[in-house]
Amino acid sequence: MTDENLDQIIKALANPVRREILQWLKQPEQEFTLQPNGFEQCVCVSQIFAKSGLSQSTVSSHLALMQRTGLLSSQRRGQWVYYQRNEAVIREFTEQIQQTL
Amino acid sequence: MTDENLDQIIKALANPVRREILQWLKQPEQEFTLQPNGFEQCVCVSQIFAKSGLSQSTVSSHLALMQRTGLLSSQRRGQWVYYQRNEAVIREFTEQIQQTL
DNA sequence: ATGATATATCGGAATATATCGATATTTATA
DNA sequence: TATAAATATCGATATATTCCGATATATCAT
Numbered sequence: 001m002t003d004e005n006l007d008q009i010i011k012a013l014a015n016p017v018r019r020e021i022l023q024w025l026k027q028p029e030q031e032f033t034l035q036p037n038g039f040e041q042c043v044c045v046s047q048i049f050a051k052s053g054l055s056q057s058t059v060s061s062h063l064a065l066m067q068r069t070g071l072l073s074s075q076r077r078g079q080w081v082y083y084q085r086n087e088a089v090i091r092e093f094t095e096q097i098q099q100t101l
Numbered sequence: 102m103t104d105e106n107l108d109q110i111i112k113a114l115a116n117p118v119r120r121e122i123l124q125w126l127k128q129p130e131q132e133f134t135l136q137p138n139g140f141e142q143c144v145c146v147s148q149i150f151a152k153s154g155l156s157q158s159t160v161s162s163h164l165a166l167m168q169r170t171g172l173l174s175s176q177r178r179g180q181w182v183y184y185q186r187n188e189a190v191i192r193e194f195t196e197q198i199q200q201t202l
Numbered sequence: 203a204t205g206a207t208a209t210a211t212c213g214g215a216a217t218a219t220a221t222c223g224a225t226a227t228t229t230a231t232a
Numbered sequence: 233t234a235t236a237a238a239t240a241t242c243g244a245t246a247t248a249t250t251c252c253g254a255t256a257t258a259t260c261a262t
Contacts, residue, residue: 007117010111011113011115011249012114013198013202014111014112014114015249016108016117019111019201019202022202023201024163033143033211036209039213039262044208045208045209045210046103046207046209049209050220054212054250054251054252055252055253056208057209057210057249057251057252057253057254058211058250060208060209060210060211061210061211061251062250063209063249064210064211073216073233073234075256076209077261077262078208078258078259078260079207079208079209079258079259080207080208080209080259081208081210085246092200094195094198094199094202096180097114097195097198098195098199100120100124101114101122101191101194101195106235114218116219116220118220125235129203134238145238145239146238146240147204147237147238147239148241150238155220155222156221156222156223157219157238157239157240158222158223158224158239158241158242159220159221159222161238161239161240162220162221163220163241164239165240165241169255177228177229177239178231179228179229179230179238180229180237180238180239181229181237181238181239182238182239182240197255204261205260205261205262206243206259206260206261206262207258207259207260207261208257208258208259209256209257209258209259210255210256210257210258211250211254211255211256211257212253212254212256213252213253213254213255214251214252214253214254215250215251215252216241216249216250216251216252216257217235217247217248217249217250217251218247218248218249218250219238219247219248219249220245220248221244221245221246222243222244222245222246222247222253223242223243224241224242224243224244224250225240225241225242225243226240226241226242227237227239227240227241228237228238228239228240228253229236229237229239230235230236230237230257231234231235231236231258232234232235232236
């Protein structure tokens, strides 16, 4: 992980909304009502939007930012875009920050 | 550690200048020229100021902020204020962030 | 093709952060 | 007590972040 990437990730995590979204994505089945579309373990933007109390555009921006940093990955399926945690990056970050700090 | 304190600490660490200062304070004897005052293992504001390339007031603000969060502790000795890492808080933070994330 | 739904992007407003110079405060010393 | 040195605080400015509504883009269904 480059210094720049580390910096981006810390900045991403400095926002409580983004940290909360990251939490929700830990156990999606507990946090979100299932979608009747056959992708129960995946979480699309509108589900997070519905839970967040923020505008759709704001939520979309937060998710896009976290994806740019590597914290999340996404895949489009039809009209939906599913976001999920990138556990490898998250783990790498926690190890790095523990060493660095 | 309260959620609010965790939030403050992450915000503090989101700044690269503050992270660098925290690094310098890991091994002060390697990073700073010793002061002829008998407190060689301590680091005062002006030493950090001299190394930073920033203004005295900016450095003072960064240090004050990190002290408020608990990342640093300080003690005044005469006209100098010595700052040092608060390893207990730093450790607690890394553990917490590892669990939380 | 048209309309509906999901997501992304744009532009702007409000708030937060970073930085500086000037000055106040604290302590030591002549 | 007056001066010097170290640190803290204040006020201002520049930049970054957060958020929204409006609109663009992509996909699906009719």
